[in-house]
Amino acid sequence: xxxxxxxxxxxxxxxxxxxxxAVEPRMxxxxxxxxxxxxxxxxxGCEHGVCGACTVVFDGEPVxxxxxxxxQADGSSVTTVEGLAPExxxxxxxxxxFCEKHALQCGYCTPGMLVACQSLIDRVPHPTETQVREAxxxxxxxxxxxxxxxxAVLYATSQDASHG
Amino acid sequence: MAEAQFRYxxxxxxxxxxxxxxxxxxxxxxxxxxxxxxHVAIIAxxxxxxxxxxxxSSAALA
Numbered sequence: 181x182x183x184x185x186x187x188x189x190x191x192x193x194x195x196x197x198x199x200x201x202a203v204e205p206r207m208x209x210x211x212x213x214x215x216x217x218x219x220x221x222x223x224x225g226c227e228h229g230v231c232g233a234c235t236v237v238f239d240g241e242p243v244x245x246x247x248x249x250x251x252q253a254d255g256s257s258v259t260t261v262e263g264l265a266p267e268x269x270x271x272x273x274x275x276x277x278f279c280e281k282h283a284l285q286c287g288y289c290t291p292g293m294l295v296a297c298q299s300l301i302d303r304v305p306h307p308t309e310t311q312v313r314e315a316x317x318x319x320x321x322x323x324x325x326x327x328x329x330x331x332a333v334l335y336a337t338s339q340d341a342s343h344g
Numbered sequence: 345m346a347e348a349q350f351r352y353x354x355x356x357x358x359x360x361x362x363x364x365x366x367x368x369x370x371x372x373x374x375x376x377x378x379x380x381x382x383h384v385a386i387i388a389x390x391x392x393x394x395x396x397x398x399x400x401s402s403a404a405l406a
Contacts, residue, residue, distance in 0.1 A: 220375040221368020261368035275366040279358050287365030294366060 190254040194219065195263030203250050210234040212250035213260060221261040221291050225320070232319030235292035236260050242299040244318075261291035264298055274298055277336035278329075285323035292319050297333045306337050 187202040194217060201216050213219045213236070222245060225233035229247040236245045237259035245258075264272045271279070274297060284290045293316060300307055300315035307315070312333045313326070321329065364370055385404075 214375075218377075219368070220372075221370075223372070224374065261366075265367060271363070271366060278366050279362040282359070282362075284362060284365055287361070287370045288372065290365050290370075291368050 188251050188254075190251055192250070192253050192255075193257040195259055205249060205251050207250045208246055209236070209238075209248050209250050209253050209258070210245035212253075213245060213258070216250075219260050219262050223288055223291055225288070230320070231289070232292040232296065232316075233289055235295045235319065237295055237299050242296050259295070261294055264294060272298070274301065274333065274336045277332040281328050281332035281335055283324060283329040283332035289319060289321045293321065293329055297329075301333070301337055307333065309334060
């Protein structure tokens with residue numbers, strides 16, 4: 181038995197709900213979300229911080245949940261793709277815009293894209309195209325290209341967008 | 345055939361699967377959870393030519 185097997189008690193608020201678990205110190209935050217909490221919306225792509233598929237909001241900042249340990253998130257607040265919708269059965273304006281503008285095909289990068297873009301919108305309600313490009317510069321998409329994703333963010337944040 | 349007669353061509357349509365993807369409810373291979381899942385690890389021998397005398401698996405099975 182070494183320190184890696186020693187369980188550590190942590191408490192993390194995910195999408196507004198408190199969770200308490202005993203985890204190994206080497207467990208990554210994304211594995212905690214997916215395997216401990218069953219929140220499989222957050223995806224694992226490259227597992228070394230290149231693809232952005234695992235992006236979550238950590239205390240207000242977009243972070244790669246594959247590159248931090250769950251124990252580092254102890255006492256923190258995390259938002260995942262499952263926490264973006266305003267209520268059950270509804271889409272957020274950004275989620276709706278992704279559908280409207282065909283900002284996805286296979287859907288694998290989508291949770292990370294949504295979280296990164298929502299994080300931008302929370303800071304800058306009406307971003308420029310350059311700001312959107314900058315916000316998703318750490319997220320890879322291998323099917324759609326980035327045009328429709330940028331279009332969706334601009335659509336969601338434009339004054340005349342109507343959302344249902 | 346006049347364009348107006350087309351049902352899909354030239355029309356804006358949402359893909360039915362988009363909704364579940366933007367909600368984080370896609371179901372990819374890595375998301376499949378089965379309680380009876382077995383895991384496999386393939387370990388290459390460090391010896392180019394050798395005879396297997398014994399396989400000690402007790403630590404792995406522990």
